[in-house]
Amino acid sequence: MDTLVSGYSKSASITASAPFLFYSNSSSVRCKGAKKVLERPLADPLFTQHLDELFTAEKALGVENPIVVGAIPFDLEQPTHLIVPEWFTFQSVPSFDMSLFNDRSFKHKVRAHQFFPEHDAFIHGVNQAHTLFGDTELKKVVLSRLLELELDQPVDLSRLMGNVMAQNPNAYHFNLPIREGVLIGASPELLIRKTADKVYSNPLAGSAKRQCHEEADVAAADGLWNSTKDQYEHRLVVDSIRSSIARYVGSKVIPDTPSLINTPTMWHLSTQIEGRLRDSNTSIFELIRSIHPTPAMGGTPSKLAKQVIDDVEPHDRCFFSGLVGWADSQGNGEWAIAIRCAEVKGAFVRLFAGAGIVPQSDPEMEWIETGNKMQTMLNAFGIERSAL
Numbered sequence: 001m002d003t004l005v006s007g008y009s010k011s012a013s014i015t016a017s018a019p020f021l022f023y024s025n026s027s028s029v030r031c032k033g034a035k036k037v038l039e040r041p042l043a044d045p046l047f048t049q050h051l052d053e054l055f056t057a058e059k060a061l062g063v064e065n066p067i068v069v070g071a072i073p074f075d076l077e078q079p080t081h082l083i084v085p086e087w088f089t090f091q092s093v094p095s096f097d098m099s100l101f102n103d104r105s106f107k108h109k110v111r112a113h114q115f116f117p118e119h120d121a122f123i124h125g126v127n128q129a130h131t132l133f134g135d136t137e138l139k140k141v142v143l144s145r146l147l148e149l150e151l152d153q154p155v156d157l158s159r160l161m162g163n164v165m166a167q168n169p170n171a172y173h174f175n176l177p178i179r180e181g182v183l184i185g186a187s188p189e190l191l192i193r194k195t196a197d198k199v200y201s202n203p204l205a206g207s208a209k210r211q212c213h214e215e216a217d218v219a220a221a222d223g224l225w226n227s228t229k230d231q232y233e234h235r236l237v238v239d240s241i242r243s244s245i246a247r248y249v250g251s252k253v254i255p256d257t258p259s260l261i262n263t264p265t266m267w268h269l270s271t272q273i274e275g276r277l278r279d280s281n282t283s284i285f286e287l288i289r290s291i292h293p294t295p296a297m298g299g300t301p302s303k304l305a306k307q308v309i310d311d312v313e314p315h316d317r318c319f320f321s322g323l324v325g326w327a328d329s330q331g332n333g334e335w336a337i338a339i340r341c342a343e344v345k346g347a348f349v350r351l352f353a354g355a356g357i358v359p360q361s362d363p364e365m366e367w368i369e370t371g372n373k374m375q376t377m378l379n380a381f382g383i384e385r386s387a388l
C-alpha cells in the first residue's frame with residue numbers, strides 16, 4: 001500500500017489539554033497547561049534574556065524554583081518549544097509500576113503509509129555521503145528517514161503512552177503537546193543531565209537488532225562489540241562531547257571503551273560520561289548549545305555534516321533528533337534525545353529514525369537499521385511490521 005498520506009497536516013486538534021510528561025530513572029516531571037511558551041532559537045543571543053524574564057515573572061508570582069519543559073529542535077537556529085506550565089509536580093523517580101500499563105489489545109491497522117525518502121533515494125543519499133568521505137573532510141553523517149502513517153482510527157494517547165512506558169521501562173519517556181498534536185517516545189539516549197555542579201551524558205552510537213533467540217541475541221551483541229565500523233562511529237561521538245565540554249568541566253570520567261546496552265529492540269554501544277563543572281552556575285542551556293547536535297545525530301565535522309543533512313534529507317527534522325526535557329531556574333535539568341518517538345495527530349502519525357554513516361557503511365544495511373529503530377514505536381502502536 002504505497003499511497004500518499006495526504007491528510008497529515010489537516011487532522012483534528014485533539015491534545016489542547018494533553019499533559020507534558022517526562023519520566024526517567026532520575027526525574028519524573030508532570031505538567032499541565034501552558035502559561036507561556038518560549039519559541040526562540042537557542043542560537044538567538046537574546047534567548048537567555050527571554051528565559052530569565054520568564055523565570056523572574058514566575059518567581060514574582062511566588063514559584064520558588066520555576067521550570068520550563070518542552071523541546072529543542074535538531075537545528076539550534078530553529079525555535080524551541082519551551083512551556084512555562086500552569087501546574088507541575090516533580091519527583092526523583094516515577095512512583096508507579098510502568099509494567100502495569102502494558103496493553104496487548106491496543107492495535108492499529110495501517111490505511112496508508114509513505115517513507116520520506118523512499119528506499120532508492122535513501123540509498124542514493126548514503127552513496128552521496130560516501131563520495132563526500134573521499135572528496136571532503138566529512139568523517140560521519142547521520143542520515144534519517146520518516147515514516148508517515150494513516151491509521152484506521154484516532155490514537156488513544158494515554159494507551160499509547162502506557163505501552164511506550166511498559167514496553168521500554170529503562171527509557172526516557174516523554175509526552176509533549178506540540179501544536180495540535182503530541183510528540184511521544186521512549187528514547188534510550190541522554191544528551192545531558194545537570195544537578196548543581198555534576199553533569200552526565202550518555203551518548204549512544206553503533207547499533208544491532210535484538211534477536212528472539214538468546215544465542216542469536218548474544219551473537220548480535222558480540223558482532224556489534226567487534227565491529228570496527230561501529231566502534232569508530234561511536235568514538236567520533238565521544239571525542240566530540242569530550243572536546244565540547246572541556247571548557248566547562250574540570251574533573252571528568254570518560255571510559256576508554258564503550259559498553260553494550262540494549263533496549264527491547266536494539267543493541268547499542270554506550271558511554272557513560274560524568275563530570276564536575278568548574279562553575280556550578282553554568283546553565284544547562286549553555287551546555288546544550290556547546291554539545292548539541294553530537295555526531296550521534298549530526299556528524300563530524302559538525303558544520304559540514306549539518307550542511308550535508310540539509311542538502312540530502314528531503315524532510316525538516318524539526319524536533320526529531322532534537323531534545324525533550326526540563327530545566328529549572330537554577331540551571332539544572334535533564335534532556336533526552338528525541339529518537340524512538342512519534343508525532344501523533346488524530347489518526348496521523350510520523351515516525352523518525354536515523355543511522356550514522358561512516359566510510360565502512362553499507363547503504364542497504366543502513367536502510368534496514370533505520371527500519372529496525374522504528375520498531376520501538378510500531379510495537380507501542382500495536383502495528384505489525386508486515387503492515388508496511
Ligand SMILES: C=C(O[C@H]1C=CC=C(C(=O)O)[C@@H]1O)C(=O)O
Nearest residue numbers: 205206207296339353354355356
Ligand atoms: C538516530 C538514531 O539513533 C542514534 C542513536 C543510537 C545509535 C545510532 C546509530 O547507531 O546510528 C544513532 O546515532 C535513531 O534512533 O533515530
